[in-house]
Amino acid sequence: MPDNADALFDFVRCLEQVRAHDQQAARELVEQLYPLVIRIVRSHLPRRVSEEDLAQEVFMKMFTRLGQYQGAMPLPHWVSRIAVTTCIDHLRAQKRRPEFRWADLSETEAEVLDNVITNENIVAASDSLAARELVHKLLAQLKPEDRMVIQMLDLEQKTLAEISDLTGWNTTLIKVRAFRARRKLQKFFQELQKKERS
Amino acid sequence: MNPNSPRSTAWTRLAEAARRTRFEDVGDIPAPYGFATRIAARALSLPATSAGPFFVAKITLRVLGVVCLLAIVSVSVNLGSILSDIDEQAGKLGSTPIEAAEVENTIDSPPAQPQP
Structure with a gap:
């Protein structure tokens, strides 16, 4: 969920700079979205998967799909969806669930x-x-x-x-x-x- | 038995107990040192992807759907005439003794000789 810090942060300007290959802007974007991503990753962390690896995967997906983001929804919502689907993919990949006894x-x-x-x-x-x-x-x-x-x-x-x-x-x-x-x-x-x- | 009923179930009691342990508040925890720099460097070294292929794929799927729908509609509309055509053709074929002719041909033909 976008909180006050997200509301104050200028995502539009930052995205423009990231699209222009500005590394500083990309770093700011990661730092800004990190709490949101890590909150989702920690609460839905699959077994045997490091939270940092999962967060990294989410951010890499975000950057590679940035061309698809059209601004129809707030950027944090779009990123949270990527985080949720990444967690689901990892949970699904575990296949066998441990039996509860x-x-x-x-x-x-x-x-x-x-x-x-x-x-x-x-x-x-x-x-x-x-x-x-x-x-x-x-x-x-x-x-x-x-x-x-x-x-x-x-x-x-x-x-x-x-x-x-x-x-x-x-x-x-x-x-x-x-x-x-x-x-x-x-x-x-x-x-x-x-x-x-x- | 409605699982969504507000009445206390084993699950609701257990969930209520689990909620009493404070989930760690990660709202203010910054990214680990060097994390953002590493991600930014890796991300910007990747070739940029445009929205073009994504939209082409999206439109192609929609066009495929429309084409399938049209095919189904045209078959269902013309089903009567197709069936009557098949019946007509079958009627014409029924007058020629195809099966008998095939049997005669197999009897007349000499057995296949093994090649040396």
Whole structure:
């Protein structure tokens, strides 16, 4: 999302200079967009991929496709879409998702999972870190696009409009993906409950 | 069972707990030292790509779509006359004993001799 710093920065002038092969302007553009790109990359970082490598890939794509940018949307939105699709491509390339098993969970994670499945009570504040780890393991079971939507909606608490700006997907598609992801998670919790009982 | 219902589910409870851990605020973290310089140098050393090929590809795909649509429409409009033509041709062919003639030809022809 473009913040105040982005609003003050003159992207149009900077882009003109970059197109004229001004290295200083290119450096300024990278520095300006780095927080936006690294925020997306960090929250959707696939396993075994360095965040700096991924950020570098996003910026290289941005520069090579700069000729396609027509200014129909703010530059940060356009770059965030490149970052999102790059993350999705990497998540998709992992192919095999690790199987989620009770046996692979730490003691605290298993306790938290048991708590959320069987009780209606709120998880203790001290177990938040374990809950976060658990969430990441569960999200790894979803399709990359569904995972991205549910993470932005339920964890980062972004609005549909914000997700639409970041990803370029329309709100109906986002709702469909969120519905599909939640249904799969619900089914997954039911299966885990059965396994625990058995 | 609506997964989007506001009622508390295992997922919503877990997500709520996970949200309590503050996600690291990277808003003010600058790019690592030398990162921007390296990217800028590499990016500007690449050959510049123009929007031309992108738009040509986009237009070509649209034209291809329109052509396919026209082909389907023309076939569906003329389907009746095409079928009647096929029927007519089939009727004409039906009067000549093609199969019988082919059988006779195969009987009359001598078996193929192996080449030395």
